[in-house]
Amino acid sequence: MARTVALARWWWTFIVRGVLAILFGVLAFFAPGLGAAVLVGLFAAWVIIDGIGNIIAGVRGRGRDRAWWLEILEGVVGLAAGLIALIFPVYAAGVLVLLIAIWAIVTGVLEVIAAIRLRELISGEVWMGLAGVASILFGVILIAFPAAGALSLVWLISSFAIVFGIFLILLGSRLRGIHELARRGAAPWISPHGGNNQVQAVSE
Incomplete structure (x- = not known):
């Protein structure tokens, strides 16, 4: 419960x-229409900030969150991908699709592993798992169709980012509900075997 x-x-x-x-x-x-350089910059900014957030969450959750090291690893991967895109923007623009594909697959695998490890702690882990699956599928599609039109790739990348973000917000909302219950002195007990959630007191 803790x-x-x-x-x-x-x-x-x-x-x-x-x-x-x-x-x-x-x-x-x-x-x-802003060009590959701008898209590289946007991607770099996104994954760097996301990576830093993951690293901070992992460090703070060390010893309390069984998936803390996965969060740190995911953050390092994102941070590395973003820095590569910033330091080598010309080369990154040429291999942007491959860079995003690798990042998406690695991130997706780590998200799925984290969801599996957390399934006995929270019922909202399904959103983390779905985000991971979506990320893996997205990366595979990019690798399978690297020669797709530039506009199609931009729309595909945009759609993935939006869907990925929605899943993360849904997971965060679920965790917020648990946090609010805990602040009031009770939190839901999540059965690892499914079933209805119960409410039990949480000692301060």
């Missing part, structure tokens, strides 16, 4: 990540 409450305390990090993902998706969707 681990559930500890994880729920950081509900806002998932919502911030979701909002940033949606913001990136919307900007990329409505501004495809």
Whole structure:
């Protein structure tokens, strides 16, 4: 129970990540004519901020969140991808599709693993799992169709970012509900075997 409450305390990090993902998706969707360099910059800013948020959440959750190291690893991967895009923008523009595909697949795998490890703690882990699956599928599609038209790729990337962001916001909202119950002195007990949630007192 304590681990559930500890994880729920950081509900806002998932919502911030979701909002940033949606913001990136919307900007990329409505501004495809700005060129690859701008898209690289937007992508870099998104994954760097997202990566830093993941690292901070992982460090603060160390010892209380069984998936803390996965959050740090995911953050490092995102931070590395973003820095590569910023430091080598010319090269990144040429391999942008591959860079995003690799980042999406690695991130997706880590999200799915984290969801599996957290399934006994929270019922909202399904949103994390779905975000991971969507990320993996997106990366596979990019690798399978690298020669698709530039406009199609921009729309695909935008759509993924928006869907990914929605899943993260839904997960954050679920965790926020658990956190609010804990602040009032009770929190939902999540059965690892499913079933209805119950409410039990949480000692201060």
